[in-house]
Amino acid sequence: MDAEEFRRRGKEMIDYVAEYLENVEQRPVYPDLEPGYLRSLIPSEAPLEPESYEDIMKDMERVIMPGAASPACTELETVMLDWLGKMLQLPESFIAGTDGQGGGVIQGTASEATLMSLLAARCKAVRRVQTYTSDKSEVEIFSQLVAYTSEQAHSSVERAALIGGVMIRKVPTDSNYAVRGDSLKKMVEEDKAAGLIPFYVCATLGTTPSCAFDQITELGPICNGENMWMHIDAAYAGSAFICPEFRPLLNGIEGHSTVGLNGFWYLKIFFCLSTPVNRVKKRTDIIGAFKMDPLYLKHENQESGLVTDYRHWQIPLGRRFRSLKLWFVFRMYGLQGLQAHIRKQVALAKEFESLVRADKRFEICAEVVLGLVCFRLKGSNELNQNLLKKITNSREIHLVPCQLSGRFVLRFVICARTTESRHIQQAWQHITQLTFELLQEPNH
Amino acid sequence: MDAEEFRRRGKEMIDYVAEYLENVEQRPVYPDLEPGYLRSLIPSEAPLEPESYEDIMKDMERVIMPGAASPACTELETVMLDWLGKMLQLPESFIAGTDGQGGGVIQGTASEATLMSLLAARCKAVRRVQTYTSDKSEVEIFSQLVAYTSEQAHSSVERAALIGGVMIRKVPTDSNYAVRGDSLKKMVEEDKAAGLIPFYVCATLGTTPSCAFDQITELGPICNGENMWMHIDAAYAGSAFICPEFRPLLNGIEGHSTVGLNGFWYLKIFFCLSTPVNRVKKRTDIIGAFKMDPLYLKHENQESGLVTDYRHWQIPLGRRFRSLKLWFVFRMYGLQGLQAHIRKQVALAKEFESLVRADKRFEICAEVVLGLVCFRLKGSNELNQNLLKKITNSREIHLVPCQLSGRFVLRFVICARTTESRHIQQAWQHITQLTFELLQEPNH
Numbered sequence: 001m002d003a004e005e006f007r008r009r010g011k012e013m014i015d016y017v018a019e020y021l022e023n024v025e026q027r028p029v030y031p032d033l034e035p036g037y038l039r040s041l042i043p044s045e046a047p048l049e050p051e052s053y054e055d056i057m058k059d060m061e062r063v064i065m066p067g068a069a070s071p072a073c074t075e076l077e078t079v080m081l082d083w084l085g086k087m088l089q090l091p092e093s094f095i096a097g098t099d100g101q102g103g104g105v106i107q108g109t110a111s112e113a114t115l116m117s118l119l120a121a122r123c124k125a126v127r128r129v130q131t132y133t134s135d136k137s138e139v140e141i142f143s144q145l146v147a148y149t150s151e152q153a154h155s156s157v158e159r160a161a162l163i164g165g166v167m168i169r170k171v172p173t174d175s176n177y178a179v180r181g182d183s184l185k186k187m188v189e190e191d192k193a194a195g196l197i198p199f200y201v202c203a204t205l206g207t208t209p210s211c212a213f214d215q216i217t218e219l220g221p222i223c224n225g226e227n228m229w230m231h232i233d234a235a236y237a238g239s240a241f242i243c244p245e246f247r248p249l250l251n252g253i254e255g256h257s258t259v260g261l262n263g264f265w266y267l268k269i270f271f272c273l274s275t276p277v278n279r280v281k282k283r284t285d286i287i288g289a290f291k292m293d294p295l296y297l298k299h300e301n302q303e304s305g306l307v308t309d310y311r312h313w314q315i316p317l318g319r320r321f322r323s324l325k326l327w328f329v330f331r332m333y334g335l336q337g338l339q340a341h342i343r344k345q346v347a348l349a350k351e352f353e354s355l356v357r358a359d360k361r362f363e364i365c366a367e368v369v370l371g372l373v374c375f376r377l378k379g380s381n382e383l384n385q386n387l388l389k390k391i392t393n394s395r396e397i398h399l400v401p402c403q404l405s406g407r408f409v410l411r412f413v414i415c416a417r418t419t420e421s422r423h424i425q426q427a428w429q430h431i432t433q434l435t436f437e438l439l440q441e442p443n444h
Numbered sequence: 445m446d447a448e449e450f451r452r453r454g455k456e457m458i459d460y461v462a463e464y465l466e467n468v469e470q471r472p473v474y475p476d477l478e479p480g481y482l483r484s485l486i487p488s489e490a491p492l493e494p495e496s497y498e499d500i501m502k503d504m505e506r507v508i509m510p511g512a513a514s515p516a517c518t519e520l521e522t523v524m525l526d527w528l529g530k531m532l533q534l535p536e537s538f539i540a541g542t543d544g545q546g547g548g549v550i551q552g553t554a555s556e557a558t559l560m561s562l563l564a565a566r567c568k569a570v571r572r573v574q575t576y577t578s579d580k581s582e583v584e585i586f587s588q589l590v591a592y593t594s595e596q597a598h599s600s601v602e603r604a605a606l607i608g609g610v611m612i613r614k615v616p617t618d619s620n621y622a623v624r625g626d627s628l629k630k631m632v633e634e635d636k637a638a639g640l641i642p643f644y645v646c647a648t649l650g651t652t653p654s655c656a657f658d659q660i661t662e663l664g665p666i667c668n669g670e671n672m673w674m675h676i677d678a679a680y681a682g683s684a685f686i687c688p689e690f691r692p693l694l695n696g697i698e699g700h701s702t703v704g705l706n707g708f709w710y711l712k713i714f715f716c717l718s719t720p721v722n723r724v725k726k727r728t729d730i731i732g733a734f735k736m737d738p739l740y741l742k743h744e745n746q747e748s749g750l751v752t753d754y755r756h757w758q759i760p761l762g763r764r765f766r767s768l769k770l771w772f773v774f775r776m777y778g779l780q781g782l783q784a785h786i787r788k789q790v791a792l793a794k795e796f797e798s799l800v801r802a803d804k805r806f807e808i809c810a811e812v813v814l815g816l817v818c819f820r821l822k823g824s825n826e827l828n829q830n831l832l833k834k835i836t837n838s839r840e841i842h843l844v845p846c847q848l849s850g851r852f853v854l855r856f857v858i859c860a861r862t863t864e865s866r867h868i869q870q871a872w873q874h875i876t877q878l879t880f881e882l883l884q885e886p887n888h
Binding site: 003004006007010011014015017018019021022024028029030032108109110111112115119122137138139140142143154155156163164165208209294295315316317318395396397398401402403418 | 447448450451454455458459461462463465466468472473474476552553554555556559563566581582583584586587598599600607608609652653738739759760761762839840841842845846847862
């Protein structure tokens with residue numbers, strides 16, 4: 001949607017909202033529908049090709065407004081996450097369907113998605129341990145639990161363990177900054193020998209520093225063997241898996257007893273928000289952790305099994321109607337449009353990579369798989385820190401650094417919807433100009 | 445703002461956004477400002493009288509756009525929560541000011557505000573205990589910690605304790621459904637005698653079932669004496685304290701060593717979102733709990749003390765620019781406009797109360813202080829359950845029940861911005877009509 005269409009559609013939407021406010025008293029106080037009404041009103045998969053905005057707005061009145069905020073908010077979310085699951089070619093067991101045990105939930109942020117999975121895993125571990133040592137208190141068991149994640153994992157994983165009050169160990173990575181099975185296995189064996197209870201692994205597909213991919217085909221069987229919950233943090237790379245050429249990076253998801261998957265940062269440019277999703281095979285695993293049913297939250301379909309109460313799947317009680325954005329985006333772009341967008345972003349990163357590789361003063365520091373290019377000037381960390389300072393002070397582009405194997409590395413990320421080849425070329429020209437100036441300075 | 449003005453302003457805003465998108469390349473990549481730039485550009489208090497929408501929009505370009513998303517998002521939030529603090533006549537120590545140690549943060553939801561305060565209190569308690577028993581591990585201390593809240597408290601308080609992995613005890617209430625000092629004191633003494641460590645009290649001002657007010661003037665000194673963190677959950681009643689006649693309900697907040705305050709549900713009709721705020725006297729108390737600083741989140745003002753990093757104050761990492769809504773609402777209504785709105789809502793509740801009191805078949809079940817009326821038909825719980833069923837099935841109004849002293853009670857809540865006396869009269873007529881029909885049925 002270009003700015004011109006945005007003006008037109010935006011103003012139509014303002015009129016729609018104003019009309020709603022003016023006539024709200026004519027609308028029913030709450031809907032007269034059976035649980036599950038929504039699924040049969042819309043297709044079971046996202047369209048391949050874009051649909052028109054008019055058609056989507058027509059469906060607002062047909063599909064959403066009769067179900068108002070509730071149950072439409074919940075039911076659209078369930079179906080949209082099924083659409084997304086199918087776009088990702090997830091195994092059938094992760095799809096809610098009409099009677100599935102799996103399903104997804106939109107979490108507020110990726111940090112909350114990870115935290116929620118860790119808390120659910122903690123609860124499951126305590127119940128399991130108590131079946132064979134019933135005299136142990138919950139808190140005693142907490143003190144023995146140990147979680148694992150990559151030394152390259154996002155800080156939110158360590159923070160989740162701090163909040164959950166459990167130990168976390170950082171698994172060293174291989175030369176590609178990925179966690180391998182043998183490193184995890186070794187740590188788990190050590191910890192078991194020390195009387196600890198390994199219960200949770202957070203693997204990352206697309207790490208923050210360098211977009212590395214932990215080897216989940218190796219980690220999965222270890223998790224299964226040790227009764228550990230495996231959560232996959234794909235907050236950055238997740239959405240790229242809707243392209244068949246990137247889908248193999250998710251291979252290994254099939255075999256696990258429990259998998260959380262969050263992510264879809266890549267699509268956030270469409271959504272105006274990131275869409276962290278927790279996806280589980282057995283919904284009772286995640287619901288069981290913190291279910292509370294005071295009288296003021298009871299409703300008549302509570303025990304029917306027909307209704308999904310997303311409040312049990314998350315930290316907050318209230319929730320926003322974020323699946324509406326998924327619905328609009330999936331339909332306005334179509335699967336092919338979304339794939340094209342991801343491919344374009346990756347192509348722009350590859351374009352930047354080849355500019356770097358063609359300049360012998362620079363080096364590429366990690367494989368470029370998606371939209372992130374890790375690079376640096378050959379030379380000292382200080383030299384690269386000075387280059388970044390020059391870039392920051394000139395305020396033309398914005399780069400965030402990282403540390404890889406003790407080296408200070410610059411990160412070039414494609415993330416705006418409107419980025420084109422000319423921006424890549426301008427950015428590189430700017431960087432090489434500043435590099436030229438830097439290398440002219442007397443102390444270099 | 446009526447629907448007509450909403451149409452006009454909404455369309456202007458669409459144009460503003462479209463223009464931003466079209467010309468984004470002309471804007472600086474990031475702002476060239478010193479930390480703290482925003483405070484001197486706007487008044488230090490909310491206006492008493494409404495300001496014009498034009499004036500506020502002019503300030504968007506003058507105050508916000510030069511500071512873009514960051515630091516404007518953070519700095520406006522700090523100042524808006526100071527405005528709110530002054531509207532609430534909070535003690536100086538809760539105001540951030542230019543060098544204060546206090547301050548506020550907008551949390552995602554009330555549940556998160558409570559959770560965050562409990563986690564911060566847990567962290568503080570562990571550090572305190574470790575100063576005199578340095579051999580105890582964190583998890584050992586967790587197992588001894590005990591939190592307290594009212595038996596009438598919202599389910600999110602118990603859920604916070606479950607997430608934090610600490611024990612929670614429910615304090616019985618008096619005949620007004622309020623927690624009193626002696627009940628808390630008794631429990632604390634019992635628990636200390638049993639070797640436990642009391643560390644946290646969540647008091648409620650305006651409980652969910654009946655809008656009861658815990659006696660914080662009695663609870664505060666006990667918390668201080670026992671080194672317990674006192675959090676005040678005023679999620680419902682909080683915003684009414686901007687009216688001098690309701691402010692005494694918050695008396696007792698002054699004396700505490702640490703106080704969290706969340707709430708402002710009442711204002712949510714303006715905000716289109718609830719605004720749960722955590723407010724602390726010592727910001728290090730809340731920041732200390734989960735501070736993490738990986739390289740990709742470092743910035744040059746990190747250690748200067750000039751910058752507030754709200755990510756340390758909350759569960760998620762990212763955050764929305766919600767203080768913009770506060771800024772618009774405070775200015776478009778003015779303090780007097782907001783007070784008038786709250787008074788109108790309370791008056792409507794009082795109107796409903798007198799209708800109930802005039803009908804001898806009914807009784808009022810709890811003092812009507814703000815916008816909630818708890819009432820029931822004199823008679824059995826079954827009778828009242830049947831009345832609620834009739835009300836629900838007729839779909840004219842929506843009531844949520846509660847249980848008070850074992851009695852099934854109906855709750856009538858004023859919560860829409862546009863509710864008028866005629867809606868109250870219609871609702872009561874509807875309820876009495878259904879009551880008439882119910883009492884005609886053969887089994888009554």
